Amino acid sequence: MAIYHLHAKVISRATGRSAVAAAAYRAASRLHDLRLDRDHDFSNKSGVVHSEILLPDGAPERFLDRATLWNEVEAIEKRKDAQLAREVEFSIPREMTQAQGIALARDFVREQFVERGMVADLNVHWDIGEDGQAKPHAHVMLSTRRIEVRIGEAVHGRRDGIPHPERGGRGAYDLAPDPGPDGAERGRRSTQAHDPSADGNSGDAARHPAEALDAGEALAAAGRTARLIAAARLRHEGLGLAQDQPSIGFGAKERSWNDKDLLLTWRERWASLVNERLAELGPVRA
Numbered sequence: 221m222a223i224y225h226l227h228a229k230v231i232s233r234a235t236g237r238s239a240v241a242a243a244a245y246r247a248a249s250r251l252h253d254l255r256l257d258r259d260h261d262f263s264n265k266s267g268v269v270h271s272e273i274l275l276p277d278g279a280p281e282r283f284l285d286r287a288t289l290w291n292e293v294e295a296i297e298k299r300k301d302a303q304l305a306r307e308v309e310f311s312i313p314r315e316m317t318q319a320q321g322i323a324l325a326r327d328f329v330r331e332q333f334v335e336r337g338m339v340a341d342l343n344v345h346w347d348i349g350e351d352g353q354a355k356p357h358a359h360v361m362l363s364t365r366r367i368e369v370r371i372g373e374a375v376h377g378r379r380d381g382i383p384h385p386e387r388g389g390r391g392a393y394d395l396a397p398d399p400g401p402d403g404a405e406r407g408r409r410s411t412q413a414h415d416p417s418a419d420g421n422s423g424d425a426a427r428h429p430a431e432a433l434d435a436g437e438a439l440a441a442a443g444r445t446a447r448l449i450a451a452a453r454l455r456h457e458g459l460g461l462a463q464d465q466p467s468i469g470f471g472a473k474e475r476s477w478n479d480k481d482l483l484l485t486w487r488e489r490w491a492s493l494v495n496e497r498l499a500e501l502g503p504v505r506a
Contacts, residue, residue, distance in 0.1 A: 224494050226310040226487045231361070234301035239290040239361070242305070246343040246359040247271045251287045255294045270322045270344040274329060276337045279367045280468045283339055290341075293363065296470060305361045306477070308333075310490050312356035313498060318346055324497050325358040332486050337474065339363040368471025 231237050241260040244251040248265035252258070273284050283289040293304055310328075312321035322344050333340045341361040349355035476482070 224311045224313065224491060226308065226490045228306060228308045228483050228486070230303050231305045231307055232301065232303050233297065233299070237304070239293050239304040240287070242307070243286055243290045243341055243361055246341070246361065247286060248343075249286065251290070253294070254291045267345045267347040268343055269318050269346045270325075270342070272326070272342050274326070274334045274340045274342060276334050276339065276367060278468065279339060286341065289339065290361075292469065303364055306364060308360045308362065308486065310358055310360075312344070312358060313494055314354050314356065315498060315501070316356070318344075318356070320497070320501070321346075321356050324493060328490055328493055329358075329360055332489055333360065333362055336477065337366050338477065339367070362477075363470065364473055364477065365470040366472065366474045367468060369468055 231239055231242050238253055238256060238260070240251050240253040240255075243249075244260035245262045245265070246268075248262050248268040249271070250259055250261040250263045253260055273286060273289065275281075275283055283292075290305075297304055310325075312325060316324065325342060325344055329340050329342050339362070342358060343360075344358045345356065347355045347357075
């Protein structure tokens, strides 16, 4: 009888975690963490039978390199409590061969994550359980921001030092049960999302600046904004960078990916795919 599970959790800097380290462990590889200036070496870990990065349409090919991908995520997340990635872990039926299990995992990841615009780092583990039988499962690390075209200093939802208007909103959900090191966060909404009042403004003022300022304050704010933009342009000129040089990278946080119903959809869809594929394979001989 097939046994399956699917859990989801957030990889957060608030709990002392690194996206680069998490990726290195799941891929059983050695990656250099630029933010921490150290290597994370898990190349001696056994049981990883498939490792692959799947990109949505429009994503830059440089993200096919695992170190480049997760170091860029680390670099553009500035907050000490930043949500770096979401991880989804799901079991693969023991009744399947490795090739069948990998194919099923890839189909699921493409359909439910990549087609929604996420970058997916898929690793299939074929460990041996305490009962001596195979314990196949997959880990998928997912980006939390959409791929966007960036102009000048527009990086990860910011341009010239001015916050992106979509920053803030709901934090990401975890799906219980979560047996991992982030177990304290399981089953509740994470609170690490940006709080509009964290910069010293009320939530309403942060969301509706034009309504919160009188004419004099609005002019002063406009002057500050102009100075920020001018300073950014000077930095570009000093570095010899083209002002409107486009690039492709991560943009703003995608709020729709944090919907709790979507996480439940992933769990139900995985169960459905497992049952469909097992039915196609026919009865398993004892």
